[in-house]
Amino acid sequence: MVEKMHRCFYNESMKRVIVHSDINHAYAQIEEMKNPAYRKVPMAVGGSEEKRNGIILAKNDLAKRYHIQTGESLREARAKCPDLLIVHPHYEEYIYYTEKIKDIYRQYTDRVESFGLDEAWMDLTHSQRLFGDGVHLASRIQEEVYRKTGMTVSMGVSFNKVFAKLGSDMKKKKGYILIDEENFRDVVWPRPVGDLLMVGHRTEAKLHQMGILTIGDLARADGTLLVRRFGKIGGMLYQFANGLDHSEVKPVGYQREIKSVGNGKTVVRDIENREQLYEVFRVIAESVAARLRDIHSKGSVVSVYMRDTGLCYIGFQQRLSQPTDLADEILHTAMFLARKDPRFDVRYRSVGIRVSDLTKLAYDQPDLFSDPRRREKERRAEAVIEEIRGRYGYHSCGMASVQLDSDLTDFDPKGTHTIHPVGFLDGSISL
């Protein structure tokens, strides 16, 4: 099959060669690369128990043997493996080394699209003219990554992005899986439908209810029925399953349009009352507003989420009468939404605010009953605070009330916001 694939990719018709690469257990592997002794013990990268964001972010192969799961609490992980070594995350290092690996990809093609920190698609279709067969090239890139960084990447090589991603998920060590137009029915279709990109737990459960258990079942299902059940996403999944994803790998330098701006915080101790929540929300709202102004955008929808001590999640959202980039308006909307939580005596462990439906609208819509210059004055005041913070440090300027409970409010969400999860879809779905 491999020989057949080589011929298939190497002919003059230049079939698409899309590669998806995934740095295996990236955070843990970077820590291991920097300190090889970590390879000899069960090790996981996790948050801090003291700061209470203690979940497992990545684990090495030895930790995997203890069935430690990404996302579980440090306590649960330690119950499975008492000798588990927890290393605190070094995000700046992860950004540096994952970019270094992507720089290797960029030597071979101008089409490298990041999918989170540790994953990327490459389109090697046209690189074949310069570097020869695309499949061999993928393998060479993999070797080069290992030689230069000591890290392994798994790869999926296919004719579209969705199957390439599936391929890299199937191979978890250094190596690659080929999925071509001839073998995808044998390789992809028997796999569970949940393995397909864009099929989350909820969609998977609904598909199971419809008797669709494998990707093959989805490919053979009635497309119209899927559209009726899931809307446009249904049609898209049907196309994915049949290998009809024609989406392009974005060129280097391409930036996704920002859809929303948000910050969240797991606080050092529980938020016990509305006053404390107000102050924590104030810090978050200031960060969200400043980040909105940085990208010259305003948002019309404010969403909040609150996670209680039992890790139960509740969220609300509200559309504003006009788009905003003002901390005060975001804060008051967030508090209005927080009051919708019907539970009494609930203690929150982590909370967050997100502003979405962004626009570049430069002017404020005047309304009949308020001072037309109020918003501009507030914007200027907030910008000055931000400038002082930029020059003299975050704590150099702020509301006196946040000092009331400085344990809870002593954080700088804007300065520490580094990791942006990404979704596959970019813009609206067009079919």
Next chain:
Amino acid sequence: MMYKYYIDVVTLVGKEGQLQPLFVRWQEKTYKIDQVLAKQEKFSPAGGCGVCYKCRFGSQIRNLYWEKDRWFLESEVKVSDI
């Protein structure tokens, strides 16, 4: 078993940004790099990765790595107080 030690290096930065290590400081002593024998990007078995400069110090040959923004020396010798 290899060990790595972050060390001070006197470096010439060329007008194009290229680095040329000239001397290393090791336990208060300065050692001249007589020759850079080879230069390549690779990982170190002692941990870390970067641009490896294979350097000759008199008759001794050692690998010196430029890692992100600092230098480390790879050595088979374990030195406890560094």
